Amino acid sequence: MFVSARSFEEYRAMFALSDRDLSVRVLDCPGGAAGFVAAAGERGVDAVAVDPQYGPGRERLGAMALRENEHKHAHLVEHARDYVWTWFEDPGQYTRLRSESARAFARDIAARPERYVEGSLPHLPFPDRSFDLVLSSHLLFSYGERLDEDFHRNALLELVRVSRGQVRLYPLFLHTGFRRYPALEAMREMLAGYGVSSRVERVDYAFAPGDEEMLVLECAERRPLPERGPAPGPAGRNHDPVRWRHLDPEP
Numbered sequence: 001m002f003v004s005a006r007s008f009e010e011y012r013a014m015f016a017l018s019d020r021d022l023s024v025r026v027l028d029c030p031g032g033a034a035g036f037v038a039a040a041g042e043r044g045v046d047a048v049a050v051d052p053q054y055g056p057g058r059e060r061l062g063a064m065a066l067r068e069n070e071h072k073h074a075h076l077v078e079h080a081r082d083y084v085w086t087w088f089e090d091p092g093q094y095t096r097l098r099s100e101s102a103r104a105f106a107r108d109i110a111a112r113p114e115r116y117v118e119g120s121l122p123h124l125p126f127p128d129r130s131f132d133l134v135l136s137s138h139l140l141f142s143y144g145e146r147l148d149e150d151f152h153r154n155a156l157l158e159l160v161r162v163s164r165g166q167v168r169l170y171p172l173f174l175h176t177g178f179r180r181y182p183a184l185e186a187m188r189e190m191l192a193g194y195g196v197s198s199r200v201e202r203v204d205y206a207f208a209p210g211d212e213e214m215l216v217l218e219c220a221e222r223r224p225l226p227e228r229g230p231a232p233g234p235a236g237r238n239h240d241p242v243r244w245r246h247l248d249p250e251p
């Protein structure tokens with residue numbers, strides 16, 4: 001099962017988070033094995049993560065992320081010139097930071113399990129407007145070749161539903177193609193129809209060339225959202241198009 005472990009510092013950079021941004025209730029969706037909630041908790045930030053993999057077997061996620069890091073390290077050493085080494089210095093530092101994050105995540109999910117909630121887009125297990133700030137990294141847009149436009153539409157509306165302030169999303173690029181998610185503008189127009197204004201902002205973080213922008217959605221003034229269909233059954237809940245990536249042949 002593929003699970004990544006970005007660090008609190010990466011989240012700060014990817015989402016241009018100020019101390020003020022972190023003085024509110026924050027949701028990380030999907031959390032994966034990221035170290036964000038762990039480090040946020042140490043700083044007194046009220047942060048929660050949600051991911052389909054936080055059910056039974058969650059105690060194995062940290063170790064899975066460490067294995068994923070080893071696999072990725074070999075790939076990065078071989079393909080270093082395809083990436084931008086401004087935020088990260090080199091593949092060694094990349095792997096060290098990601099591994100520290102995976103370990104911080106593993107300690108925190110054991111110590112504070114209530115901070116890690118099992119759930120899947122597009123049906124999150126939270127009431128409307130539960131969080132001031134919702135962060136979403138490396139699922140929407142990124143996996144745009146595996147997750148269709150209907151999924152993106154419903155998932156974006158769901159992230160908006162649980163936010164009373166903002167949703168921030170990074171990256172805007174497909175992870176397969178080093179190019180922007182093609183339906184980004186259509187998604188922004190769809191959201192504008194519900195009173196959700198959006199803007200693309202440059203951030204001080206890049207790993208894929210040109211991938212230096214986040215999308216910010218302003219949810220406070222949103223209009224009523226469409227009625228949601230029933231939550232999927234167990235098979236639907238377990239469907240995870242991001243799984244097994246490290247077993248796929250390299251593109």
Ligand SMILES: C[S@@+](CC[C@H](N)C(=O)[O-])C[C@H]1O[C@@H](n2cnc3c(N)ncnc32)[C@H](O)[C@@H]1O
Pocket residue numbers: 002003004005006029030031032033034050051052053119120121122136137138139239240241242
């Ligand atoms: C590439 S990881 C990103 C994790 C984290 N944000 C990070 O940057 O390290 C993608 C995550 O998406 C989760 N995922 C897959 N399908 C999902 C869905 N329908 N709803 C929410 N999360 C999902 C996977 O379990 C996986 O942990």
